[in-house]
Amino acid sequence: MKRISLTQYLVEEQRLHHSIPAELRLLIEVVGRACKTISHSVGKGALGEVLGALESENVQGEVQKKLDVISNEILLEANEWGGHLAAMASEEMEDIHPIPNRYPKGEYLLVFDPLDGSSNIDVNVSIGTIFSVLKAPEGMVEPTEKDFLQPGAKQVAAGYAVYGPQTLLVLTTGNGVNCFTLDREMGSWVLTQRNMQIPAKTKEFAINASNQRHWHAPVQRYIGELLAGTTGPRGTDFNMRWIASMVADVHRILNRGGIFMYPADLRDPSKPGRLRLMYEANPMAFIVEQAGGMATDGKRRILDIQPEKLHQRVPVFLGSRDEVALVTSYHQE
Ligand SMILES: O=P(O)(O)OC[C@H]1O[C@](O)(COP(=O)(O)O)[C@@H](O)[C@@H]1O
Ligand SMILES: [Mg+2]
Numbered sequence: 001m002k003r004i005s006l007t008q009y010l011v012e013e014q015r016l017h018h019s020i021p022a023e024l025r026l027l028i029e030v031v032g033r034a035c036k037t038i039s040h041s042v043g044k045g046a047l048g049e050v051l052g053a054l055e056s057e058n059v060q061g062e063v064q065k066k067l068d069v070i071s072n073e074i075l076l077e078a079n080e081w082g083g084h085l086a087a088m089a090s091e092e093m094e095d096i097h098p099i100p101n102r103y104p105k106g107e108y109l110l111v112f113d114p115l116d117g118s119s120n121i122d123v124n125v126s127i128g129t130i131f132s133v134l135k136a137p138e139g140m141v142e143p144t145e146k147d148f149l150q151p152g153a154k155q156v157a158a159g160y161a162v163y164g165p166q167t168l169l170v171l172t173t174g175n176g177v178n179c180f181t182l183d184r185e186m187g188s189w190v191l192t193q194r195n196m197q198i199p200a201k202t203k204e205f206a207i208n209a210s211n212q213r214h215w216h217a218p219v220q221r222y223i224g225e226l227l228a229g230t231t232g233p234r235g236t237d238f239n240m241r242w243i244a245s246m247v248a249d250v251h252r253i254l255n256r257g258g259i260f261m262y263p264a265d266l267r268d269p270s271k272p273g274r275l276r277l278m279y280e281a282n283p284m285a286f287i288v289e290q291a292g293g294m295a296t297d298g299k300r301r302i303l304d305i306q307p308e309k310l311h312q313r314v315p316v317f318l319g320s321r322d323e324v325a326l327v328t329s330y331h332q333e
């Protein structure tokens with residue numbers, strides 16, 4: 001098999017297909033390098049003293065794990081001097097992070113969840129990094145939060161890394177979805193899956209069922225029908241998986257189909273669901289659509305939502321098209 005590296009793939013996209021500008025290619029390479037460094041820290045575990053929690057909380061009021069903070073710092077540092085960005089924003093930081101004046105600046109904005117699946121860090125289950133790239137608005141002088149508040153449809157690139165049995169990088173620049181595997185000996189990302197496609201039909205679903213008593217009626221109905229299996233209206237059995245790392249759940253769905261749900265529920269109305277629009281739902285929705293799947297908040301296409309604030313939460317239904325369309329239709333009845 002001819003080995004194609006991430007750099008070669010991106011150069012091909014840039015030169016042959018003109019689908020990405022050189023600046024964006026270089027930015028993606030910097031993010032890819034940062035993910036390699038994070039992978040290295042994750043892999044050290046107790047030997048690198050990277051496990052466990054800190055005393056601090058992030059803007060979401062969640063206790064920060066050491067690796068949440070380490071990964072955030074790796075991404076900030078790698079991208080600060082790259083010269084391709086105007087500013088960054090992260091799950092772990094309340095405010096945006098403009099590129100300091102001592103570094104060259106570029107025209108892109110980078111948004112990330114530095115470490116996704118924090119509850120799995122200390123138990124050696126797959127975790128990851130999710131990122132999204134936006135273009136800074138025309139005429140922007142000093143970046144502000146408002147410049148980031150663009151619908152997901154405006155993303156120019158999105159991806160995630162999974163730190164699991166293998167370290168993977170899944171990427172879209174709006175021209176399909178490709179997967180790269182980290183060759184740990186060579187230290188390079190190698191293209192291992194081209195043009196990933198999510199099957200439209202599935203018999204597998206992912207939801208945190210411990211929240212069932214709080215769900216709204218359309219989700220109760222949909223899940224009730226799946227659980228009824230051959231004895232219910234669907235006339236077939238469904239299987240359930242829940243890793244509690246969105247990256248790992250989405251990666252499974254990208255490979256063999258399935259529907260992933262994190263709905264809003266009857267609890268705190270100020271928290272519609274758990275996942276964050278800008279750095280979890282939008283990049284994953286972009287990837288899923290590029291792989292032929294569908295992503296909604298139950299009512300609307302996620303990529304059409306106009307963000308109102310950086311750390312906004314949204315309900316998420318994404319994956320195999322037929323199932324996402326069905327649960328979305330239940331919300332419209
Ligand atoms: O604790 P729950 O309800 O299983 O939630 C799991 C979800 O929370 C998340 O871990 C949130 O991400 P963070 O770890 O980045 O906060 C998702 O990856 C995952 O799908
Ligand atoms: Mg997350």
Ligand SMILES: [Mg+2]
Pocket residue numbers: 068091113114115116117118
């Ligand atoms: Mg996180």
